[in-house]
Structure formats: structure tokens, C-alpha cells
Amino acid sequence: MTTRKIRMTQQRRFILEELRRIRSHPSADEIYEKVRRRLPRISLGTVYRNLNILTECGMIQRLETGSAQRLFDGDPRAHYHLRCVVCGRVEDAPVEPIIAIEDALRELSDYEIIGHRLEFIGVCPHCNKRDDVERG
Amino acid sequence: MTTRKIRMTQQRRFILEELRRIRSHPSADEIYEKVRRRLPRISLGTVYRNLNILTECGMIQRLETGSAQRLFDGDPRAHYHLRCVVCGRVEDAPVEPIIAIEDALRELSDYEIIGHRLEFIGVCPHCNKRDDVERG
DNA sequence: TTATATGCAAATGATTTGCGTAGTC
């Protein structure tokens, strides 16, 4: 449990800034493209390293997706997500987290429960509209 | 939307059998190792192909994990999971799914909600015991 | 000053795919 010293480099700051500015939940590659406009010599490896460090520090969150590619969330607070099955986009769900949801399980399981993740699955308005058109 | 004909090959049947027999949620590689005992010439590619086809058919489920590796679940019914943060093991959570959980969001979101996934995070009894020992 | 971080490129690891052959329906 060595406490590591974190230096605030330009790369790290820009990555964090982009992540906080964007409402969506971008992939490492999307962040790389954004930051590259301001820091043309940054490498993709550096982006990955920083995303991992910032995740470990609890300054950002890493989202699991169905595919191999992960997404990142600049908001470190507990909140739920809403995923579009058609286009894969992930947004924050406009509901507050319900911590009480863990209580029932505490009595029924021999696990020590420390949290939960809830994700809603749906079709976003954009894809919904497009589906209508395609169906005629 | 071409309806594809699915043939029940030995490989496919054995994969399905293993997945249904096992209570845990194995990776493609673990399934490969199990099936290989009965079908020594099966290839890992075939295992992946079948796991994907069975997932598309809704006969099994594919689980997202924090890492790149996916896990598979022989139970196709809607149910929640319980993940150990220490060892990564995933079990079924001993609670019934609550469909009503989606209702609140239907009014608050412009997404067409079609489902949700809930995962509890905790420490399994096995890892909990080990932690105690290590802390002394 | 000195440990931490970077850029680059090569390595990794899980998963997918092309192709010729085998097996199911």
C-alpha cells in the first residue's frame, strides 16, 4: 500500500478537463482525439495510463460496455446510466441512486455488500426516430 | 432479417451442457477447457462462435466484466449478479428482479426503456476470510 | 535533484475471421 505521488502534468490536466467538459461518455480514443487538438504530441499510451490512474484515484469512472472497448465518465459521483441498445451511446440516468437497494441483499447473501451498479437499457430518441422511418 | 437455421452439433450441445451444469459464470477459455475433456479436437474459435450464436438466440447470456474478458451465464432468465471485487468471481444474486424499477425512469427520460441490469458489488466470504488473516 | 510521467513502438490478450473440409438436416 505505497502512497504514490501524483504530478499534475499538462497531459493529465487536459484529459481531465475534456472528460469534465463532455456530457457524453467517451472512449480512450475519443479522448485522445480531443486532447490532441491542444497537445498534438500526446500519445495514446499516455491517455490510457492517465485514464487508469485517474480511475484508481477515484477522480473519474471507467464504464464497462458489452464490447471490449471501455468508456470513461468524468463524474466520479455514484449515479446510474442509460444505454441505447441501437447506437451504444451511454448517458447519465436522470434518477438518484437508491442505496437502500442493497439492504435486502445484505440479509440474503454471505457477501459483504459494498455497492451496486444499475444500468437501464433502452432506445435513445434519435435511434427511435430512425427506426420509425425505416419501418415506414 | 434472415432467419438462420441452427444445427445442433455435438460441439454446441456440449458447450450448452457445460454452461448449464456449472453454477459459476465461466470465461470462454474455461468452457473450452471443460468441453475439451469430452471433445478433444474442439477449437477455441468454435467455442467463441457458439457462445456468440447461443447469446444471440437468447439461450445463454454474456456478462460484461471490468476487464476485457467476458463471462457467460447458462441461465437465460433475467436475474441480478453479485461480483466480488477481490477475486472477480460472479454469482447470481439471491433476489428477484424488480421490473418496477424501470417505471420511474420512463417518466423522466426520453429513452424508450426496455430493461435494466443490476449488479451488486461486494467481497465474497472466501476473500473476506483471507483478508482477515492478512490483516492479522 | 530525483522520482514520476511521457512518447514511441513493440507486446499482449481476448476475440474474430478466412478458408478448405466435415457433418447435420
Added chain:
DNA sequence: GACTACGCAAATCATTTGCATATAA
């Protein structure tokens, strides 16, 4: 017999890592 699936090996894709150099504290 026709068409799906298989085994094998090579390809792909996201992510990680080794190393020499640069930079924040």
C-alpha cells in the same frame, strides 16, 4: 445434396508495457 459448422491459423482491436528521455515538485 445443400448449407451450416468445424478446425486451424492468421488477423484484428483495444489496451498495456519497456525503455530512454523529459518534466514537475
